[in-house]
Every structure is written in structure tokens, then in C-alpha cells.
Amino acid sequence: MKIPWLMIWIGALFSKPVTTDCNITSLSVTCEESAKNHSSIPSSLSKNVTKLYLSNNNITLHDTDKKVLQLFINLTELYLNENAITVLHNNTFCNLLKLTILDISSNYISTIEQAAFTGLNQLSKLYLNHNKISQLDSDTITGLKNLMILSLQDNLLKYFDVKASFKLITLNGNPWNCSCGLLILQKWLNTSNVTMEHENDTLCAYPDVLNKSSIKTAPIQKSDCDSRRGSIAITASSTSAISPKIIAILTSSLNSSNNNIRSNASHPGSPPLGKTWAFLLGVLVFVLSTSLLIFIAIKFPLWYHYLVSYNHRRLEEYEPEMFDKEFTSDLSTFPSISNTNEQDSIVVFEQTHTFVLDEDGFIEDKYIDDPGLTEEV
Numbered sequence: 380m381k382i383p384w385l386m387i388w389i390g391a392l393f394s395k396p397v398t399t400d401c402n403i404t405s406l407s408v409t410c411e412e413s414a415k416n417h418s419s420i421p422s423s424l425s426k427n428v429t430k431l432y433l434s435n436n437n438i439t440l441h442d443t444d445k446k447v448l449q450l451f452i453n454l455t456e457l458y459l460n461e462n463a464i465t466v467l468h469n470n471t472f473c474n475l476l477k478l479t480i481l482d483i484s485s486n487y488i489s490t491i492e493q494a495a496f497t498g499l500n501q502l503s504k505l506y507l508n509h510n511k512i513s514q515l516d517s518d519t520i521t522g523l524k525n526l527m528i529l530s531l532q533d534n535l536l537k538y539f540d541v542k543a544s545f546k547l548i549t550l551n552g553n554p555w556n557c558s559c560g561l562l563i564l565q566k567w568l569n570t571s572n573v574t575m576e577h578e579n580d581t582l583c584a585y586p587d588v589l590n591k592s593s594i595k596t597a598p599i600q601k602s603d604c605d606s607r608r609g610s611i612a613i614t615a616s617s618t619s620a621i622s623p624k625i626i627a628i629l630t631s632s633l634n635s636s637n638n639n640i641r642s643n644a645s646h647p648g649s650p651p652l653g654k655t656w657a658f659l660l661g662v663l664v665f666v667l668s669t670s671l672l673i674f675i676a677i678k679f680p681l682w683y684h685y686l687v688s689y690n691h692r693r694l695e696e697y698e699p700e701m702f703d704k705e706f707t708s709d710l711s712t713f714p715s716i717s718n719t720n721e722q723d724s725i726v727v728f729e730q731t732h733t734f735v736l737d738e739d740g741f742i743e744d745k746y747i748d749d750p751g752l753t754e755e756v
Contacts, residue, residue: 400412408427409429409431412436417437418436419443420443421447429453431451431458439464440462456478458482459486460483460485460506461486469495472498474498478501480502481502482506484506484507484509491512495519502525503525503527505526508534509534514536528545537555538555545571546573551580553584558599562599
């Protein structure tokens with residue numbers, strides 16, 4: 380009899396669901412899961428939890444954690460400090476509409492996406508201190524309409540533009556660059572009703588001449604900022620003066636290079652494109668040579684007309700044989716004289732081809748019948 384009862388007791392022990400350490404009262408459900416070596420948020424927690432402590436674990440807030448968090452629609456306080464979070468992705472807390480306190484301090488957060496805090500319409504306290512945040516978009520914080528306390532202590536921020544209305548902000552422990560980029564933050568700190576905690580310790584890290592000045596009172600030269608803006612405006616105007624055709628050519632070449640890059644990315648087996656600047660130079664040379672050919676084609680009819688008009692024939696050189704034939708034919712035109720020898724023929728030839736000088740000073744040409752065509756010597 381004892382053995383069956385023992386087996387039933389063991390089966391009941393192992394079949395009992397694992398419960399978490401949650402304190403349930405009439406007003407709240409508080410679950411304490413700190414320092415329990417969790418690598419993810421436990422899915423066995425009560426769905427009615429209002430306060431959840433997950434400090435000092437190894438949680439990274441991956442996709443599974445996001446799905447579990449969406450089940451806790453009554454959550455008002457969430458503590459994720461001292462974990463292994465590196466990135467806050469978009470819509471991580473989108474279903475926590477009642478959340479008022481969010482503590483993600485002492486992690487390794489370096490990136491906060493713009494929609495990371497979407498849905499936290501009731502959030503009043505946000506702790507991001509002791510992380511590795513080097514850039515924070517102002518729109519990410521501006522969307523938190525009820526935020527009253529923001530802690531950014533001990534991060535890597537050099538600039539921060541904010542347009543929200545806080546009551547308390549903590550900014551010390553950051554390498555602030557007290558130059559033109561910090562003017563917006565300085566103006567906001569001096570004109571709003573916000574209280575900056577540890578004001579005397581919130582100092583400039585750059586430039587060296589201001590490294591002991593508070594960011595709220597640092598003497599940033601506005602004239603230098605205006606001169607820089609003027610130089611930027613001049614650069615922009617000079618850029619706008621470039622011929623639209625050149626801009627169109629460069630834009631088309633850039634688009635073609637981007638298309639080639641995309642095609643290479645979509646076909647890993649294809650050979651790499653090479654250096655972008657060399658490709659652009661080749662495109663520019665191609666465009667210029669094409670334009671030159673078009674110009675030549677436009678001017679080509681004039682050249683063609685000139686070439687056609689210059690139609691000539693090479694002068695033929697008379698060979699000795701041809702000269703003899705012509706000379707013989709000339710002699711054949713003279714009347715033949717019978718019973719004459721060779722010497723007599725020579726005398727007849729000389730008499731025939733001799734120019735006789737008349738008494739009036741004109742040469743008589745035997746080949747010209749008309750005396751009116753004689754030329755004066």
C-alpha cells in the first residue's frame with residue numbers, strides 16, 4: 380500500500396506548475412525576479428502583474444521577451460536595470476499602456492531606435508543612466524507627453540536636442556562638446572522650468588578652454604556659429620549655381636552606379652564594381668565623348684558638301700611613245716611632197732615651223748589662219 384501512495388505523491392510533486400515569487404494584494408501584483416540568472420523574461424508570470432522586478436539578470440530583450448511583455452497589459456512599473464541589453468528596438472513596450480516607471484539603467488545600451496518607446500503614453504519616469512548611449516533622437520523623447528523625470532547620467536552624449544517639458548533631468552557624466560551644436564540644449568535649460576540635477580558637475584569636455592564650465596552657463600560664441608551658418612549658406616548657393624544639365628548628368632551617373640551596386644548585391648557571384656570614383660570618371664568621359672560626336676554629326680553636312688565640291692582628276696603624264704604618235708599625226712596633216720629626200724624634209728619642216736617677223740613688228744603664226752588673232756610680242 381505504501382508504494383502506490385509514494386508514486387502518487389511523487390507524480391503530484393513533479394506535475395505541479397512552477398510558480399514565481401509574486402505578492403498578490405487587492406491593489407497590485409508584485410513579482411520579484413531579480414538576481415535569478417534569467418536569460419529571458421519568464422513566461423510563467425501572472426498576466427495581471429503590475430510591478431515587475433527583473434534586475435541583475437542576463438536579459439537582452441530579444442523578440443521572445445517582446446512577445447512576453449505584450450501580455451502584461453496591467454504593468455505599471457518595470458525594472459530591467461543591470462542586465463545585458465544592448466539595443467532598444469522599435470515597439471518593444473508598445474502594449475504597456477499603463478506603464479509609469481521604466482528603469483533600464485546599468486546596461487550596455489548603445490542604440491535606441493526612434494520608435495522604441497511607442498505606446499508609453501503614461502510614462503513619467505525613464506532611467507537610462509549608466510549605459511553607452513552616444514546619440515539620442517529628440518523625437519524619441521518628445522513622444523513621451525507625460526514624462527517628468529529623465530536620467531541620462533554617465534553615457535557618451537556630446538550633443539542632445541530636446542523639446543520636451545521635464546521637471547527633472549540628469550546629464551552629468553557625459554563628454555559634452557560646448558560648441559554650436561550645444562546651443563539648443565543650453566537655451567532650453569535656461570528658458571524652460573526644468574531642473575538639472577548635479578548642475579555643477581555637468582561640465583564641458585570640449586573645447587579645453589571650457590572644460591571646467593557648466594554646460595548651462597558655458598560662454599559659447601554665437602558669432603562663430605553665425606559665421607559658420609553663413610559659410611554653409613554660401614556653399615549651398617554656389618552649389619545651386621551649377622548647371623542643371625551637369626547636375627542631371629551626375630545624378631544619372633550616380634543612379635546608374637547605385638543600380639549597379641544593387642545588382643551586384645543581388646547577384647553575389649557577379650564581379651565587384653570597383654571604386655566608385657573611377658566608375659563616375661569613366662561615365663563622365665563617356666558623356667563628354669558622346670556630346671562631341673553629336674556635335675560633329677551636326678556639323679558633318681557642311682564638311683560633306685566641301686568634300687563633294689573638291690572633285691579633281693589626276694593629270695596624266697604623256698609617255699614618249701604617246702608624244703611620238705601625236706607628233707607623227709601632226710606631220711601627217713601637212714601635204715606630202717614627192718621626190719624629196721630626208722634633207723629636203725628637214726628643210727620643209729623648218730620652213731613650215733618658222734615664225735616670220737613681218738615689217739610691222741608682228742610674228743606671223745603659220746597655224747593661225749585669221750590675221751586678227753595674232754598676238755603682240
